[in-house]
Amino acid sequence: MPLSVFRLLFGLAMVFSTLRFMLLGWIEDHYIRPKLHFKYWGFEWIEPLSAEGLYAIHILMMIAALGVAFTSKITYKISAIILFITFTYTELIDISYYLNHYYYVSIVCLLLCFIPAPPPLLKKGYVVPVWVTGIFKLQIAIVYIYAGLAKINYDWLILALPLKIWLPAHDKMPLIGEVFTWKITPYLFAWLGMLYDCLIVFFLANKRTRLFAYGVVIVFHTMVGILFQIGVFPLVMIAGTLIFFNFEEKSISESSVSAFQHKKIPVFLYVFFVFQLLFPWRYLFYKGNLFWTEEGYRYSWRVMLMEKAGTATFYVKDSKTGREGIVDNSEFLNPHQEKQMAMQPDMILQFAHFLAEYYSQKGVYKPQVRVEAYVTLNGRPSRLLIDPKIDLTQQKDTFSPKTWILHDEND
């Protein structure tokens, strides 16, 4: 039953989310209009389809989401696979729009492919193997706990950054607006947020505290949804946490029990969760301040964790004449792309390579590209992120440490 509720609400949330995406014109804005897209490592071959193709994909996504919500057996399986492929494809088009929330949705879509088809929605008396609801609970636990652990850092807890930057703007909120002018509020929210993330799954898992914990879940996500621009994610989490509830404990028929008991846990899921547990720790292999260098930052549930922005000025030099020109980023990137690029070294590198290719075709001889990237982190005065003398066209994006990132003097 919790599985039925979960897949129904998740499917509906996906329909709503996709519809919202389309109605806001974001297909044009994110996928069609931009002159270049920033690729995901390993997925450089992904290209956006034509406008018609993209709309078709999104409509297909909605249909698949409905399939995941309502259908069973083979129809469900096909829906789940299509939903995963269409959603993940659209995400892979441009890493400028990477959000931990989207990563989570992709994962849930993937997990939905690997479970046996859920029982028909309204039919009672089916038993679902414990591991099926278990993997969704485990995934939610991973998201929350890692997000909570990520908040255990000096800026977040001791300086109440970035909340101290983000909260005061809400002082005109009805009823509680004044709270955001108090000095203590960012600290309160920071500590409560960290404690919530770290502990909530335990209270959800424990039957005696579950109902209360769910109330807190609703309060937390509603608050966060009002304060920050994070789309449908609060809905997804409020709906998704229902997986922790066992809605009925009645006795079930023998036949239905045995039908599901034999569904073994796919090996892939073992591998998957080991990966999920270990991958967020890869940042430890890199020197330097993680928030500054972002080596190993993504895919680790570092949600709404820092206020960071940059201004990146690219210089393109003609190797024959030595003449160096300055790039106007807005010629190629929309404001969102430019903002994301300017503070993330791997995207800076991609843009540098793009510029070299572009200007080479415009007649610049063997372009050398360097960048002056000034970045501010949590309200600190901006500083150079990248060595401004290095020719980025000679650098590659690999998992080895990026030596051309200038480190924080506070390392």
Added chain:
Amino acid sequence: MKVYPYTHFLAENSFYKNMLKKDLYYFILIAMWVISCKKSDSTPTDGFDRAKMLENYAQNLIKPAYQDLQSQINNLKTATTNFVQSTSEPNLVALQTAWINTYKTWQYANAYNFGPAGEQGLKKGLIEEIGTFPVSTSKIESTITNNNANFNDFNRDARGFLAIEYLIFDLNGNQQNILTAFANQNRKNYLSGIVENIKTRVDEVVTVWDVTYLDEFVRNVGTDVGSSTSLLYNEFVKSFEAIKNFKVGLPLGKRPGQVQAEPQLVEAYYSGKSLEMLKAHFEAIENIWYGKSKNGADGVGFKEYLEYVEGGKALIESTEAQLQIIRNTLNAVPLSPSFSVQIQTVPASLESLHTELQRHTRFFKSDMSSVLGIAITFSSGDGD
């Protein structure tokens, strides 16, 4: 923080109540320690009143700028009518003077390309519709010959202030060339048409500001996408970058792929008033940051806003220091020869200007939007 109201239904579970109480005590202890350890900074304790800031911008900067522009355009129209009726040298000089005054006044109104002056459907922002440069002389000439002007199509480089400039200023100052050219009735019609088009557009913007938009602007006090602060801020940054990229950078040949300076790309190329206009534009930008009206009255602006936020004071210092450097560099640019000539022959002081403008960008752009928490675009997408 009251614990009891929502634990009453768990009253049976004393284990839980004790745990919650203990957590609460620990939390309060930690919170008090954190607060007492925190360095006291002198950021004001009450919240910043964005409504007051928006009110200052609306009443003391934006509205007067548009009103000045409106009255100057009326002068321009009068001068145009006189010139068209009688193409004499005195009338030409009067027209040229009117143009210079109007275009200079425009420098104080060209950064507010939102709301009624913003992009709506096929109509671009006001700056693009009436302030595009360089103009396409071939388009202008062929339209005059064919007498098929449409001032509302996509040919923004064949209308606006700089198209007028092309028509009424001879590059070498030879007034007779202009007078001779204006013997042509088509040319007169075209000139009148452009002026009328500018007047219509500006009047429209002013009317909407007067009737509805000013109230709407002041009331929208958030910092999210579409808020007045966000709109004003983003257009302000765009306007600053236009100085750096289009008024200085491009003519200097600073784009990759440009192999030399291209003086014909400067603003106000035909009148030679580029430097004067640039200085006015820069002063207008500074005024916006300070919240200062054109007559010098310094009200609540972005600077005052920065005083209220984390990291704001340091940013104010950096900003003011670099603004001073830019001002000095601007003043060091020789007043003659003209801008477009200097760009080719003695570009050193303009290169310095470009460098200093470049150095300033992060203070207005990423640093400011970051510490103020202002949404930077119309569709940021969702946050993470």
